[in-house]
Amino acid sequence: MKISAPLASYWTVYAVSTGVWLSGVLWLIFHYYLVRTTEFGPTPHPLEHWWLVAHGAMAFASLWLMGFLWGTHVVKRWRLRQHRKSGGTLFATMALLIFTGYLLYYLPSDDWRVPTSIAHWVIGLAMPLALTAHWWTRACLNRDEPKGPLRRSTDRY
Ligand code: HEM
Numbered sequence: 001m002k003i004s005a006p007l008a009s010y011w012t013v014y015a016v017s018t019g020v021w022l023s024g025v026l027w028l029i030f031h032y033y034l035v036r037t038t039e040f041g042p043t044p045h046p047l048e049h050w051w052l053v054a055h056g057a058m059a060f061a062s063l064w065l066m067g068f069l070w071g072t073h074v075v076k077r078w079r080l081r082q083h084r085k086s087g088g089t090l091f092a093t094m095a096l097l098i099f100t101g102y103l104l105y106y107l108p109s110d111d112w113r114v115p116t117s118i119a120h121w122v123i124g125l126a127m128p129l130a131l132t133a134h135w136w137t138r139a140c141l142n143r144d145e146p147k148g149p150l151r152r153s154t155d156r157y
């Protein structure tokens with residue numbers, strides 16, 4: 001069976017995931033560790049804002065990517081019953097990031113914003129684990145004997 005997603009889509013996954021993760025981590029470092037002390041008191045580092053700008057751009061790219069993967073990858077692989085646990089975990093992680101990221105735009109009070117922000121970046125920091133676990137199960141699959149359609153790396157698309 002031929003699965004219709006261009007090979008390039010996986011590289012897009014790695015590029016966008018790295019971008020969204022790195023921009024989030026850089027924001028955290030600049031926000032918590034690189035605050036400047038000026039005559040007016042503690043002032044955010046000028047780059048802090050730009051990491052959030054970059055993160056916002058990568059977050060939009062993530063939304064596009066998830067829509068793309070839904071149409072080309074997620075539903076088809078789910079129906080084929082392949083890597084449901086690691087794929088489902090990764091999907092749930094991305095869904096939580098999108099949901100908490102959306103809330104960060106609109107929550108009115110700090111009482112809600114602060115815990116949502118912490119939940120967002122804690123899940124975000126752990127996101128590479130879910131991606132690596134999913135990638136890893138895929139690597140293990142390719143070591144197995146072929147067991148049917150889509151069971152070899154050459155059968156990918
Ligand atoms: C329920 C959801 C999912 C299922 C059942 C699933 C299933 C699979 C399966 C069976 C493979 C190995 C076959 C292949 O190479 O295509 C795979 C590979 C892959 N999946 Fe998923 N997946 C799911 C969700 C996701 C999500 C949400 C992402 C990204 C955000 C993702 C990213 C990838 C990547 C990058 C690979 C290829 C690894 C590589 O060859 O470099 N998957 N997935």
Ligand code: HEM
Nearest residue numbers: 020021024025059062097098101102104117121124125127
């Ligand atoms: C699908 C993936 C993601 C989406 C859609 C997303 C979305 C967002 C959005 C919309 C914001 C609010 C921006 C603003 O206030 O202007 C945000 C903030 C943030 N995100 Fe993400 N994000 C994602 C992944 C990640 C990851 C992987 C990390 C890893 C560390 C992360 C860390 C952060 C941090 C530190 C903030 C700033 C929190 C704050 O303002 O209190 N995000 N994200």
